[in-house]
Amino acid sequence: MRAVAATGADASRAAFRSFVDEVVIPRAGDFDLAGAVPPDVVAEVAARGYLGAVLPDGPLPLDMVGLGALHEEVGRGCSSLRSLLTVHSMVAFAVHRWGGDAARERWLGPLADGSALGAFCLTESGAGSDVTGLAATAEEDGRGGYVITGHKRWITFGQVADLLLVFARTGAGIGAFLVEAADPAVRRAPVRDVLGTRAGMLAEITLIGCRVGPEALVGGPGTGLNVITGALDVGRYSVAAGCVGIAQGCLEISAAHAATRRQGGALLKDHQLVRRMITRMAVDTEAARLLCLRAGRLKDEGDPGTLVATCAAKYFAAGVAARAASDAVQVHGAVGCVDGHPAARYYRDAKVMEIIEGSSQVHENLIAEDVCRTGGVPRSASPAVPLQGLPPDETTRWEIA
Ligand SMILES: Cc1cc2nc3c(=O)[nH]c(=O)nc-3n(C[C@H](O)[C@H](O)[C@H](O)COP(=O)(O)OP(=O)(O)OC[C@H]3O[C@@H](n4cnc5c(N)ncnc54)[C@H](O)[C@@H]3O)c2cc1C
Structure with missing residues (x-):
């Protein structure tokens, strides 16, 4: 294919x-x-x-x-x-x-x-799928700046990032702030032994009275939800595409292994039950790629329907990656069950994809809400939908320029 x-x-x-x-x-x-x-x-x-x-x-x-x-x-x-x-x-x-x-x-x-690496600092102990539980605060310092205090968890590349995009509550609502990771008021502690994306250099990040100037505020003092929505749309699109990559990788290593490993008097590729796994991987991967392509095209056309299309792509592609990785381990047998083998790595990484950038359940809620609101009529564009339980907002529509 x-x-x-x-x-x-x-x-x-x-x-x-x-x-x-x-x-x-x-x-x-x-x-x-x-x-x-x-x-x-x-x-x-x-x-x-x-x-x-x-x-x-x-x-x-x-x-x-x-x-x-x-x-x-x-x-x-x-x-x-x-x-x-x-x-x-x-x-x-x-x-x-x-x-x-x-x-x-x-x-x-x-x-x-790339001389400065960025990290996205949203999640906290009480704010995961539902970011309305955000507890970090940004208090006005009376000179136009802010003092930020909070504790962020599971921050990808937080160990080495130079620039942190930190979400915190202001008097006007959630704000988004640019914080230099080298600021002495920023502490970071590595998170190791994560199930998947183990080389993602995750960190917990603690800000203790971190002072930033007015220029650190991204958007308005209470418009952080728009920044979250827009940035998560980019993140979901990226993860959806990355999931297609996982599934494609699983397909390639499984096809190669099945073409060389002989059991029961035949190559694995000639056993019908193995062929079924490979066929499912190939067709699922192409279907996920098409959903990503559609989401990307809608972004390129500036069509706000890309928000729902991206949710659909991420939801479907994460499931495809998880199934493909499970089948890739199956095709490899014991050799695929060992740390260091790509099938094992794909398997662990794929599980994480069903949790990050909006879990599969979060996407089931979002997509069902959109379908129920619109009656499920196929269309090329749709109004912006609330993401991660956030209220709809005119400014959450996709814009690249
Ligand atoms: C490897 C990795 C990297 C990460 N990187 C970052 C990062 O760079 N920046 C960042 O800010 N965060 C990051 N995260 C955090 C990630 O965004 C959260 O894990 C994710 O949002 C889910 O939140 P939670 O873990 O608190 O799970 P919870 O929100 O507690 O959810 C637990 C379970 O309940 C389900 N659930 C929750 N709400 C509902 C609902 N309304 N209906 C049905 N089911 C529901 C979820 O689907 C999930 O299965 C990362 C996490 C991992 C594992």
């Missing part, structure tokens, strides 16, 4: 694929075992412009379909590295879209060339 042709991205996809085959796949197992993506790989990703690819004026001229192809290919090689692209892109997008002049001047260049 051929991959879907991605408008404007075919040539780029070939370059992404060879980078992943040559640089990422041979070392992805080591990243996983070491619990870190090494700096030389991050530097190469940055040098290729991949970290700034979400920015319209960034170093790599990609449309959103092309961005999806990049994140799919990187996801095929290493979900931890893809997760760096995800959270960094979410922060870069938020600064580009809602940052003031000073913030854009200060950060867009370093975010585009």
Whole structure:
């Protein structure tokens, strides 16, 4: 089965694929075992412009379909590295879209060339799927700035990020703030031995009376929910594409193993029950890719229906990745059950995809709500839907420029 042709991205996809085959796949197992993506790989990703690819004026001229192809290919090689692209892109997008002049001047260049890495700091003990439980506070300091106090959990690449996008309560509602990770009022503690994306360099981040100036505020004092919605849309699109990459990787290693492993007098690929697993993987992967492609095209057209389309793509692709990874372990038998084997890594990483960027249950709620509201009539565009239990807001519609 051929991959879907991605408008404007075919040539780029070939370059992404060879980078992943040559640089990422041979070392992805080591990243996983070491619990870190090494700096030389991050530097190469940055040098290729991949970290700034979400920015319209960034170093790599990609449309959103092309961005999806990049994140799919990187996801095929290493979900931890893809997760760096995800959270960094979410922060870069938020600064580009809602940052003031000073913030854009200060950060867009370093975010585009990867000399500053971004991390997205939303989750807390009492705020997971439902962010209305956010407890971090940002109090006005009387000079236009804020003093932020709070504790953030499960922050991808929080161990090494330079710029934190932190969500905290202000008197006017939730605000989004840019915080330099090197600030002495920021403490970070590594989170190790996560089930999947083990090289995602997660951290707990504590802010204790962290002072920031007025330029740190991204959007208005009470418009953090819009920033969350917009950034999560980018994150979901990235994760959806990364899930297609996981499923594609599972398909490729399973087809290769089935073509060489002989049991019961025949190659595995000639056993019907193995062929069924491979067929399901191939068809599911292509279906998930098509949903991602649709979400990406709607983004490129500026169609607000992309929000629901992205939820559908993320929901479906996460399930596809989990099934494909389970079948990939099955096809490999015992050798696929060992740490360091790609099937085992895909299996662990795929489970995480059903939890992050809106769990599968969160997406079931969102999609069902949209279907019930609109009557389920097929359409190319739809009004913005509330995300993660947040109220609808005119300004949550997708905009790239
Ligand atoms: C590897 C990894 C990386 C992460 N990176 C980041 C990051 O960079 N930045 C960040 O801010 N956070 C990050 N997170 C946190 C992630 O966003 C949260 O784990 C996620 O939002 C779910 O929240 P929770 O873990 O508190 O689960 P909970 O919200 O407690 O949910 C637990 C279970 O209940 C279900 N559930 C919750 N609400 C409902 C409902 N209304 N209806 C039905 N079922 C429901 C969920 O689907 C889930 O199965 C990361 C997590 C992981 C595991």
